[in-house]
Amino acid sequence: MPPHEAASTCYQGKPVLARLNHYHVRSAIMSSTCILSALAILLGLFLPISAARAEIQQAAAAGYIRALFDANMMPGSDTSRICSDVAGFGRFAAGHAWQSLGQEERLRFAGKFCALASEAVDRLRRRWPGLHLVIEEANEGPQGLQIVSSLVRQSDGATWPVDWTVALDEGPAPRLADLKILGVSLGIFLRTIAQLRAGAPATADQLIGTWRRALDRALPPTLPDGDLLK
Numbered sequence: 356m357p358p359h360e361a362a363s364t365c366y367q368g369k370p371v372l373a374r375l376n377h378y379h380v381r382s383a384i385m386s387s388t389c390i391l392s393a394l395a396i397l398l399g400l401f402l403p404i405s406a407a408r409a410e411i412q413q414a415a416a417a418g419y420i421r422a423l424f425d426a427n428m429m430p431g432s433d434t435s436r437i438c439s440d441v442a443g444f445g446r447f448a449a450g451h452a453w454q455s456l457g458q459e460e461r462l463r464f465a466g467k468f469c470a471l472a473s474e475a476v477d478r479l480r481r482r483w484p485g486l487h488l489v490i491e492e493a494n495e496g497p498q499g500l501q502i503v504s505s506l507v508r509q510s511d512g513a514t515w516p517v518d519w520t521v522a523l524d525e526g527p528a529p530r531l532a533d534l535k536i537l538g539v540s541l542g543i544f545l546r547t548i549a550q551l552r553a554g555a556p557a558t559a560d561q562l563i564g565t566w567r568r569a570l571d572r573a574l575p576p577t578l579p580d581g582d583l584l585k
């Protein structure tokens with residue numbers, strides 16, 4: 356091989372192609388190392404922020420449920436103020452029936468559902484006076500919702516496990532999205548009986564009427580001894 360060809364194919368005793376491959380491998384390793392280091396830094400910064408945000412949201416959800424319970428279950432409280440808190444829950448319970456309602460029917464539904472929710476809370480408070488809420492924990496649920504697990508304790512010490520689903524990102528204030536009593540979703544239960552009995556398409560009056568009859572069976576407007584719940 357001529358000397359000039361040998362000089363062009365070798366560099367410091369190593370083939371040029373091998374040197375180039377070695378260079379690219381080192382570059383790739385260095386690039387990967389840099390990327391992994393950057394990811395580690397970003398994760399190190401992001402994870403504490405994410406964890407702190409989750410803790411803040413869970414504390415906000417638990418605080419909201421505490422305030423909601425105390426505001427409506429205390430003797431003499433005005434349960435009609437519950438309307439803004441349960442509006443989204445009512446739409447969730449109505450399900451597809453809500454989508455079929457016109458604008459005027461939706462407004463009618465909102466007003467009637469507010470009145471029904473207020474009456475249900477009032478009956479619950481009168482039937483079991485002295486209910487106490489014990490919040491156990493709050494955790495992130497599906498779709499960014501927060502789940503607040505609690506026990507509702509009666510005056511005799513008996514308890515009901517209640518899980519409250521709270522929406523924090525819908526509007527300027529937290530809202531009640533659903534609640535589970537003894538593991539049963541109240542929203543799904545109301546939707547099911549509405550589908551079975553209200554008919555399709557249902558009007559606001561039919562939906563609320565179906566739910567009111569269910570309320571009368573579950574929590575009659577009279578005490579066991581026959582006295583009215585007044």
